[in-house]
Amino acid sequence: MTTVTLEGVGKRFGGLRVIEGVDLEVGSGEFVALVGPSGCGKSTLLRLISGLDVPTEGTIRIGGEDVTDVAPKDRDIAMVFQSYALYPHMTAAENMGFSLRLRRAPPPEIGARVGDAATILNLSDYLERRPKELSGGQRQRVAMGRAIVRDPKVFLFDEPLSNLDAKLRVQMRAEIKALHARLGATTIYVTHDQIEAMTMGDRIVVMQGGRVEQAGAPLDLYDAPRNRFVAGFIGSPAMNFLSATVAASGGALDVGGAGSIPLPGGASLAPGARVTAGLRPEHLLVGPPGAGLSARVEVVEPTGAETHVALRVGGAPVLAVVRDRVALAPGAAVSLTAEPRHLHVFGEDGAALLPRRPEAPRDVLGAFA
Amino acid sequence: MTAGARRGAGASFRRSRTLAMAAVLLFLLYTLLPLWYLLVSATKTNQQLFSSFGLWFGGDLNLWENLAALFARDDGIFLRWMLNSALYSVLAGVGAAAVATMAGYALSKFRFRGRDATFAVIIGSVMVPNTVLVIPLFLLFAGVGLTDTWAAVVLPSTVFPLGVYLMKVYIDGAVPDELLDAARMDGASEASIFLTVVLRLASPGIVTVLLLGATSTWNNYFLPLVMLTRGEALPVTVGLAQWFDLASAGSGGQALFSIVITGALVGVLPVVALFLALQRFWQGGLASGAVK
Numbered sequence A: 001m002t003t004v005t006l007e008g009v010g011k012r013f014g015g016l017r018v019i020e021g022v023d024l025e026v027g028s029g030e031f032v033a034l035v036g037p038s039g040c041g042k043s044t045l046l047r048l049i050s051g052l053d054v055p056t057e058g059t060i061r062i063g064g065e066d067v068t069d070v071a072p073k074d075r076d077i078a079m080v081f082q083s084y085a086l087y088p089h090m091t092a093a094e095n096m097g098f099s100l101r102l103r104r105a106p107p108p109e110i111g112a113r114v115g116d117a118a119t120i121l122n123l124s125d126y127l128e129r130r131p132k133e134l135s136g137g138q139r140q141r142v143a144m145g146r147a148i149v150r151d152p153k154v155f156l157f158d159e160p161l162s163n164l165d166a167k168l169r170v171q172m173r174a175e176i177k178a179l180h181a182r183l184g185a186t187t188i189y190v191t192h193d194q195i196e197a198m199t200m201g202d203r204i205v206v207m208q209g210g211r212v213e214q215a216g217a218p219l220d221l222y223d224a225p226r227n228r229f230v231a232g233f234i235g236s237p238a239m240n241f242l243s244a245t246v247a248a249s250g251g252a253l254d255v256g257g258a259g260s261i262p263l264p265g266g267a268s269l270a271p272g273a274r275v276t277a278g279l280r281p282e283h284l285l286v287g288p289p290g291a292g293l294s295a296r297v298e299v300v301e302p303t304g305a306e307t308h309v310a311l312r313v314g315g316a317p318v319l320a321v322v323r324d325r326v327a328l329a330p331g332a333a334v335s336l337t338a339e340p341r342h343l344h345v346f347g348e349d350g351a352a353l354l355p356r357r358p359e360a361p362r363d364v365l366g367a368f369a
Numbered sequence B: 001m002t003a004g005a006r007r008g009a010g011a012s013f014r015r016s017r018t019l020a021m022a023a024v025l026l027f028l029l030y031t032l033l034p035l036w037y038l039l040v041s042a043t044k045t046n047q048q049l050f051s052s053f054g055l056w057f058g059g060d061l062n063l064w065e066n067l068a069a070l071f072a073r074d075d076g077i078f079l080r081w082m083l084n085s086a087l088y089s090v091l092a093g094v095g096a097a098a099v100a101t102m103a104g105y106a107l108s109k110f111r112f113r114g115r116d117a118t119f120a121v122i123i124g125s126v127m128v129p130n131t132v133l134v135i136p137l138f139l140l141f142a143g144v145g146l147t148d149t150w151a152a153v154v155l156p157s158t159v160f161p162l163g164v165y166l167m168k169v170y171i172d173g174a175v176p177d178e179l180l181d182a183a184r185m186d187g188a189s190e191a192s193i194f195l196t197v198v199l200r201l202a203s204p205g206i207v208t209v210l211l212l213g214a215t216s217t218w219n220n221y222f223l224p225l226v227m228l229t230r231g232e233a234l235p236v237t238v239g240l241a242q243w244f245d246l247a248s249a250g251s252g253g254q255a256l257f258s259i260v261i262t263g264a265l266v267g268v269l270p271v272v273a274l275f276l277a278l279q280r281f282w283q284g285g286l287a288s289g290a291v292k
Helices: A042-050 A092-102 A107-120 A136-148 A166-183 A194-200 A218-223 A228-233 B003-041 B046-051 B063-109 B115-126 B130-143 B150-158 B161-174 B177-186 B190-201 B203-219 B222-227 B236-249 B256-277 B279-291
Strands: A004-013 A016-026 A031-035 A057-062 A077-080 A154-158 A186-191 A203-208 A211-216 A240-246 A252-254 A260-262 A274-279 A285-287 A293-302 A307-313 A316-322 A333-337 A344-346
Touching (some): A004 A042, A016 A042, A016 A211, A031 A042, A031 A194, A042 A154, A077 A136, A092 A107, A092 B177, A107 A136, A166 A194, A203 A218, A211 A218, A211 A228, A228 A274, A228 A344, A240 A316, B003 B256, B063 B150, B063 B161, B063 B203, B063 B236, B115 B161, B130 B150, B130 B222, B150 B203, B150 B222, B161 B203, B177 B190, B203 B256, B203 B279
Parallel strands (some): A031 A186, A031 A203, A077 A154, A154 A186
Antiparallel strands (some): A004 A057, A240 A274, A274 A344, A293 A307
16 A cells, blocks of 8 residues: 655755645545646646655655655656657557566567556557547547556556546546446546535645645545635635625624625624635526626526626625526526525635635435435 | 739739740740750760760760670770769768768757857858868878778768758748657656657658768869779779870870760769659758758
């Protein structure tokens, strides 16, 4: 069983610090998604774990063993790259067996292991084709096959689905997840797509500016983001943010002249404090003018299952996602309300001010018992 | 745009296209005329060379007689010169391609102190005419006793700055960093990455440099002229020039002109054949290096 441990890992390129004091423990067999915007350092962190780059500070352990200065080939890990990185002059089978050939494995063993991997990945009919004769999805599968045949301790994925179209991406997402369930290997998966991270990861690590902003289970991050960055990054469409002031009573937030939002019970915020209110689009209720926040409809986008309503609250843009079909026209005056338990409040430094607990899932099977 | 304006633009486009075609034809003529002159002259007798119109045949075709005389002259030394040229060119081309590929790969894919300065010096040395270096090279080779050997022509020719530049640019575009990383993850050593991955992906560029190196050595005159003195070590360029000098000196060698010109024709044939055979690599190599 293999854990991956990062202790105070940092990386500088000249004077530029791209990774700062990252501490992370990836459990044996765990699927961890590193997610963050472009340039946040997630791919660099993956390269440090792989050994393709060497950290300027800190220690990396794989299976408890310090591998900070160990060459990639001696770490017993495999990596799947964004561009697939298949050798164009080799067939799919040769690509998959290349690492075994370098290790001077007997040809029958190479053939057997490539065959097994091809069966798992539905590639058996394509083994004699070169990469240029394969579709994007097949190439991606060959890249995964190359990783699988080595039977490594740890799998690293660097944005492996970015080059695929939306439909194939969803399909491959499920395949990678199924593969992980089957192989049970420790997996670290880098993506900039938070939906990918949410759907695939046992745990998500959100990064920004070379630092880990928050790590936790996907729904924990959705329900209880530690700061405004994580709140805005996790969830699609993104959370709405409104500048507000804690009302004199301390029980609500005043949002400029647009109205107020009640705070959940037990919240103790200093009256008059300037804060940012955070409300997810799917938690907003659109109703006739009255209680809540006054808003004006700007654009209505029906998507079939739900309707996206773009509004203005004071000068701020707000998006509401309504589960049913609504008869709203641009320019209509409406009110927005939300349950107090769905309200997020962030201080001026971006830190979350309300203690929040992840919501317990509904017991669907129990309801029918 | 009105119909009249469209017609005007169409006429202007046709005019500029006709002008461009005329310019291209002019360049084509300029390039092919010497070859045509060579071909026509090689069919003439020594007398016809001076009495007939230079760009047309002179009556009887004398090509076979000229060829027979060329290969029989001085106990058939012309064949030896051709073989020497081929040997020097192949060795220099392969050597230049090997050095340029390794240097270009290092400059393209590895970060090391002084990399940019090294590349700047290499680019700068493209500007230095080879002729300037011949005398210092002669002194150097004379010092170690290598003059009048194949090494005196081949070794200096393997240093080919333009080839290094071409290979660096080509590898920049043709060999993705991720592929090298993938090979490292697969467990390949740096040497086996170079041999199994880089050489294969860079092969069009390598062929380009090999051809450039080989043809520049085949055409080289001054370096072998200075380095070699033995008649049987000479390449075809220097050998023919010696025959030409002999003919010009008028020491009973008047008949030599037709042989010299036939020798020149035979001398360019291998280069033309090489270009035609490997044209695909040439175009592919140069174009992909330039635009990627």
